Amino acid sequence: MRPVLATLLLCVFLAASAAPAADAARASCAKASLAIAVDAGHGPKVPGATSARGAPEYDFNLRLARDVVAALAAAGFPKAFLLDPKGSDLPPAARAARANTAKAGLLVSIHHDSVQPQFLETWSVDGRNRRYCDRYAGYSLFFSTRNAFAGQSLALAKEIGRELTAAGLAFTRHHAADLPGERRELVDDAVGVYRYDGLAVLAGAHMPAVLVEAGVIVNRDEEIALSGPQRRQKTAQAIARAVAVWCDGEKGR
């Protein structure tokens, strides 16, 4: 073998072996075989935030997560699945581990948002005091640079943001506020993508992963919208469209 050809072949071999993980993720973006884990955040026992009218966040998350699975199936992803259909109140890292065990090629974690306690006011609903905040509304999207596929996660988050924006939804900027518990870097202030490295469900996932806060359930008007099938469908279909666009982009890179 001529030295030049041998060197060339060695370079090709090294280039191919340098990025096996990214190649595997790209190759797995065949719609028919891409396993997409959809995580309904929190669980029945520890349900996350409480809405302005006293409903648990987990109920919102589970309803939307089911609709996202259905929308993905309708968009040509038959292997989308609910990560924990029984609702076992898994801690965030255990959700990532479960997606890893299931060999998911993508993880989407569904949540509904609240605000810092100092912004909450009190009103009465059916004779009970409830906490609300009408100051903030809208979705937000998160990715973690600790995820091994941070670039692909960010690309998907942006795509979801573009689809939600195209569907007429706005994002909330309150996670970028200079306050304890917030101060998240708004990496895309056109479509609402934040960096949040410490989110264990994203950081521990061995596949691209995005967390979706679908809206602010402590906002009295947005809670009503988020409770209804129209907003849920709009969000679920936007996510499914975004995954399809992202997936096509992955194959073409």
Ligand SMILES: [Zn+2]
């Ligand atoms: Zn949550």
